[in-house]
Amino acid sequence: MHAPFAITSEYFGDTAVISVVGELDTTRCSRLAEALDACLAAGRVHLVIDTAELTFCDSMGLRTLIDHVERARLAGGWLRLTGARGVLRRLLDVTGVGALIPIDPDVSTALRARMPDDDALGL
Incomplete structure:
Protein backbone atom coordinates (compact mmCIF):
# COMPACT_ATOMS: atom_id res chain seq x y z
CA MET A 1 0.00 0.00 0.00
CA HIS A 2 1.25 3.45 -0.93
CA ALA A 3 1.64 6.33 1.46
CA PRO A 4 -0.67 9.31 0.81
CA PHE A 5 0.38 11.51 -2.11
CA ALA A 6 -0.95 14.92 -3.12
CA ILE A 7 -0.13 17.73 -5.51
CA THR A 8 -1.61 21.21 -5.06
CA SER A 9 -1.02 24.35 -7.08
CA GLU A 10 -1.23 28.10 -6.53
CA TYR A 11 -0.77 30.70 -9.23
CA PHE A 12 0.78 34.17 -9.24
CA GLY A 13 0.64 35.51 -12.78
CA ASP A 14 3.08 33.48 -14.87
CA THR A 15 4.42 31.71 -11.77
CA ALA A 16 3.05 28.47 -10.34
CA ARG A 44 2.96 29.70 -16.17
CA VAL A 45 6.61 29.33 -17.14
CA HIS A 46 8.13 30.00 -13.71
CA LEU A 47 7.73 26.83 -11.65
CA VAL A 48 8.35 26.63 -7.92
CA ILE A 49 8.10 23.09 -6.59
CA ASP A 50 7.65 23.00 -2.83
CA THR A 51 9.12 19.73 -1.57
CA ALA A 52 8.99 20.50 2.16
CA GLU A 53 6.43 17.69 2.65
CA LEU A 54 8.02 15.25 0.21
CA THR A 55 9.12 12.15 2.14
CA PHE A 56 10.67 10.13 -0.70
CA CYS A 57 11.88 10.60 -4.26
CA ASP A 58 13.27 7.93 -6.56
CA SER A 59 15.31 8.27 -9.76
CA MET A 60 12.18 8.66 -11.90
CA GLY A 61 11.03 11.52 -9.69
CA LEU A 62 14.41 13.14 -10.18
CA ARG A 63 14.15 12.56 -13.94
CA THR A 64 10.75 14.30 -13.97
CA LEU A 65 12.26 17.35 -12.29
CA ILE A 66 15.22 17.44 -14.69
CA ASP A 67 12.92 17.15 -17.72
CA HIS A 68 10.85 20.08 -16.53
CA VAL A 69 13.87 22.27 -15.83
CA GLU A 70 14.54 22.09 -19.57
CA ARG A 71 10.88 22.48 -20.57
CA ALA A 72 10.53 25.59 -18.41
CA ARG A 73 13.76 27.03 -19.82
CA LEU A 74 12.60 26.44 -23.41
CA ALA A 75 9.34 28.22 -22.55
CA GLY A 76 11.30 31.26 -21.30
CA GLY A 77 11.07 30.48 -17.60
CA TRP A 78 12.70 28.40 -14.89
CA LEU A 79 12.09 25.74 -12.27
CA ARG A 80 13.16 26.08 -8.62
CA LEU A 81 12.80 23.73 -5.67
CA THR A 82 12.01 24.73 -2.12
CA GLY A 83 12.31 22.86 1.15
CA ALA A 84 14.48 20.04 -0.26
CA ARG A 85 15.60 17.85 2.63
CA GLY A 86 16.10 14.23 3.59
CA VAL A 87 16.11 11.68 0.78
CA LEU A 88 15.49 14.26 -1.93
CA ARG A 89 18.32 16.52 -0.77
CA ARG A 90 20.71 13.57 -0.61
CA LEU A 91 19.65 12.44 -4.09
CA LEU A 92 20.19 15.94 -5.47
CA ASP A 93 23.62 16.19 -3.83
CA VAL A 94 24.87 12.70 -4.75
CA THR A 95 23.81 12.98 -8.40
CA GLY A 96 24.98 16.57 -8.84
CA VAL A 97 21.50 17.63 -9.94
CA GLY A 98 21.39 20.07 -7.05
CA ALA A 99 23.90 22.17 -8.99
CA LEU A 100 21.48 22.35 -11.95
CA ILE A 101 18.29 23.27 -10.10
CA PRO A 102 18.13 26.32 -7.83
CA ILE A 103 17.08 25.26 -4.32
CA ASP A 104 15.53 27.80 -1.98
CA PRO A 105 14.75 27.32 1.70
CA ASP A 106 11.07 28.24 1.28
CA VAL A 107 8.43 29.36 -1.19
CA SER A 108 8.60 33.07 -0.38
CA THR A 109 12.35 33.09 -1.12
CA ALA A 110 11.76 31.35 -4.45
CA LEU A 111 8.99 33.79 -5.38
CA ARG A 112 11.31 36.72 -4.68
CA ALA A 113 13.56 35.35 -7.43
CA ARG A 114 10.73 36.16 -9.82
CA MET A 115 8.96 39.02 -8.11
CA PRO A 116 11.12 41.20 -5.88
CA ASP A 117 8.11 43.04 -4.43
CA ASP A 118 6.70 40.58 -1.85
CA ASP A 119 3.95 42.99 -0.88
CA ALA A 120 2.30 42.44 -4.26
CA LEU A 121 1.97 38.77 -3.35
CA GLY A 122 0.86 39.30 0.22
CA LEU A 123 3.96 37.54 1.58
Missing part, protein backbone atom coordinates in the same frame (compact mmCIF):
# COMPACT_ATOMS: atom_id res chain seq x y z
CA VAL A 17 3.79 27.04 -6.90
CA ILE A 18 3.31 23.28 -6.94
CA SER A 19 3.40 21.57 -3.55
CA VAL A 20 4.18 17.86 -3.47
CA VAL A 21 3.27 15.82 -0.39
CA GLY A 22 4.25 12.21 0.26
CA GLU A 23 6.32 9.83 -1.84
CA LEU A 24 7.27 10.66 -5.42
CA ASP A 25 8.08 7.36 -7.06
CA THR A 26 7.79 5.74 -10.48
CA THR A 27 4.06 5.19 -10.06
CA ARG A 28 3.38 8.87 -9.30
CA CYS A 29 5.75 10.77 -11.56
CA SER A 30 3.18 11.08 -14.31
CA ARG A 31 0.88 13.03 -11.96
CA LEU A 32 3.62 15.57 -11.25
CA ALA A 33 4.57 15.74 -14.95
CA GLU A 34 0.93 16.38 -15.88
CA ALA A 35 0.63 19.18 -13.31
CA LEU A 36 3.84 20.83 -14.52
CA ASP A 37 2.89 20.43 -18.18
CA ALA A 38 -0.51 22.01 -17.51
CA CYS A 39 1.19 25.01 -15.90
CA LEU A 40 3.53 25.47 -18.85
CA ALA A 41 0.66 25.10 -21.33
CA ALA A 42 -1.23 27.83 -19.45
CA GLY A 43 1.74 30.20 -19.72
Whole structure:
Protein backbone atom coordinates (compact mmCIF):
# COMPACT_ATOMS: atom_id res chain seq x y z
CA MET A 1 0.00 0.00 0.00
CA HIS A 2 1.25 3.45 -0.93
CA ALA A 3 1.64 6.33 1.46
CA PRO A 4 -0.67 9.31 0.81
CA PHE A 5 0.38 11.51 -2.11
CA ALA A 6 -0.95 14.92 -3.12
CA ILE A 7 -0.13 17.73 -5.51
CA THR A 8 -1.61 21.21 -5.06
CA SER A 9 -1.02 24.35 -7.08
CA GLU A 10 -1.23 28.10 -6.53
CA TYR A 11 -0.77 30.70 -9.23
CA PHE A 12 0.78 34.17 -9.24
CA GLY A 13 0.64 35.51 -12.78
CA ASP A 14 3.08 33.48 -14.87
CA THR A 15 4.42 31.71 -11.77
CA ALA A 16 3.05 28.47 -10.34
CA VAL A 17 3.79 27.04 -6.90
CA ILE A 18 3.31 23.28 -6.94
CA SER A 19 3.40 21.57 -3.55
CA VAL A 20 4.18 17.86 -3.47
CA VAL A 21 3.27 15.82 -0.39
CA GLY A 22 4.25 12.21 0.26
CA GLU A 23 6.32 9.83 -1.84
CA LEU A 24 7.27 10.66 -5.42
CA ASP A 25 8.08 7.36 -7.06
CA THR A 26 7.79 5.74 -10.48
CA THR A 27 4.06 5.19 -10.06
CA ARG A 28 3.38 8.87 -9.30
CA CYS A 29 5.75 10.77 -11.56
CA SER A 30 3.18 11.08 -14.31
CA ARG A 31 0.88 13.03 -11.96
CA LEU A 32 3.62 15.57 -11.25
CA ALA A 33 4.57 15.74 -14.95
CA GLU A 34 0.93 16.38 -15.88
CA ALA A 35 0.63 19.18 -13.31
CA LEU A 36 3.84 20.83 -14.52
CA ASP A 37 2.89 20.43 -18.18
CA ALA A 38 -0.51 22.01 -17.51
CA CYS A 39 1.19 25.01 -15.90
CA LEU A 40 3.53 25.47 -18.85
CA ALA A 41 0.66 25.10 -21.33
CA ALA A 42 -1.23 27.83 -19.45
CA GLY A 43 1.74 30.20 -19.72
CA ARG A 44 2.96 29.70 -16.17
CA VAL A 45 6.61 29.33 -17.14
CA HIS A 46 8.13 30.00 -13.71
CA LEU A 47 7.73 26.83 -11.65
CA VAL A 48 8.35 26.63 -7.92
CA ILE A 49 8.10 23.09 -6.59
CA ASP A 50 7.65 23.00 -2.83
CA THR A 51 9.12 19.73 -1.57
CA ALA A 52 8.99 20.50 2.16
CA GLU A 53 6.43 17.69 2.65
CA LEU A 54 8.02 15.25 0.21
CA THR A 55 9.12 12.15 2.14
CA PHE A 56 10.67 10.13 -0.70
CA CYS A 57 11.88 10.60 -4.26
CA ASP A 58 13.27 7.93 -6.56
CA SER A 59 15.31 8.27 -9.76
CA MET A 60 12.18 8.66 -11.90
CA GLY A 61 11.03 11.52 -9.69
CA LEU A 62 14.41 13.14 -10.18
CA ARG A 63 14.15 12.56 -13.94
CA THR A 64 10.75 14.30 -13.97
CA LEU A 65 12.26 17.35 -12.29
CA ILE A 66 15.22 17.44 -14.69
CA ASP A 67 12.92 17.15 -17.72
CA HIS A 68 10.85 20.08 -16.53
CA VAL A 69 13.87 22.27 -15.83
CA GLU A 70 14.54 22.09 -19.57
CA ARG A 71 10.88 22.48 -20.57
CA ALA A 72 10.53 25.59 -18.41
CA ARG A 73 13.76 27.03 -19.82
CA LEU A 74 12.60 26.44 -23.41
CA ALA A 75 9.34 28.22 -22.55
CA GLY A 76 11.30 31.26 -21.30
CA GLY A 77 11.07 30.48 -17.60
CA TRP A 78 12.70 28.40 -14.89
CA LEU A 79 12.09 25.74 -12.27
CA ARG A 80 13.16 26.08 -8.62
CA LEU A 81 12.80 23.73 -5.67
CA THR A 82 12.01 24.73 -2.12
CA GLY A 83 12.31 22.86 1.15
CA ALA A 84 14.48 20.04 -0.26
CA ARG A 85 15.60 17.85 2.63
CA GLY A 86 16.10 14.23 3.59
CA VAL A 87 16.11 11.68 0.78
CA LEU A 88 15.49 14.26 -1.93
CA ARG A 89 18.32 16.52 -0.77
CA ARG A 90 20.71 13.57 -0.61
CA LEU A 91 19.65 12.44 -4.09
CA LEU A 92 20.19 15.94 -5.47
CA ASP A 93 23.62 16.19 -3.83
CA VAL A 94 24.87 12.70 -4.75
CA THR A 95 23.81 12.98 -8.40
CA GLY A 96 24.98 16.57 -8.84
CA VAL A 97 21.50 17.63 -9.94
CA GLY A 98 21.39 20.07 -7.05
CA ALA A 99 23.90 22.17 -8.99
CA LEU A 100 21.48 22.35 -11.95
CA ILE A 101 18.29 23.27 -10.10
CA PRO A 102 18.13 26.32 -7.83
CA ILE A 103 17.08 25.26 -4.32
CA ASP A 104 15.53 27.80 -1.98
CA PRO A 105 14.75 27.32 1.70
CA ASP A 106 11.07 28.24 1.28
CA VAL A 107 8.43 29.36 -1.19
CA SER A 108 8.60 33.07 -0.38
CA THR A 109 12.35 33.09 -1.12
CA ALA A 110 11.76 31.35 -4.45
CA LEU A 111 8.99 33.79 -5.38
CA ARG A 112 11.31 36.72 -4.68
CA ALA A 113 13.56 35.35 -7.43
CA ARG A 114 10.73 36.16 -9.82
CA MET A 115 8.96 39.02 -8.11
CA PRO A 116 11.12 41.20 -5.88
CA ASP A 117 8.11 43.04 -4.43
CA ASP A 118 6.70 40.58 -1.85
CA ASP A 119 3.95 42.99 -0.88
CA ALA A 120 2.30 42.44 -4.26
CA LEU A 121 1.97 38.77 -3.35
CA GLY A 122 0.86 39.30 0.22
CA LEU A 123 3.96 37.54 1.58
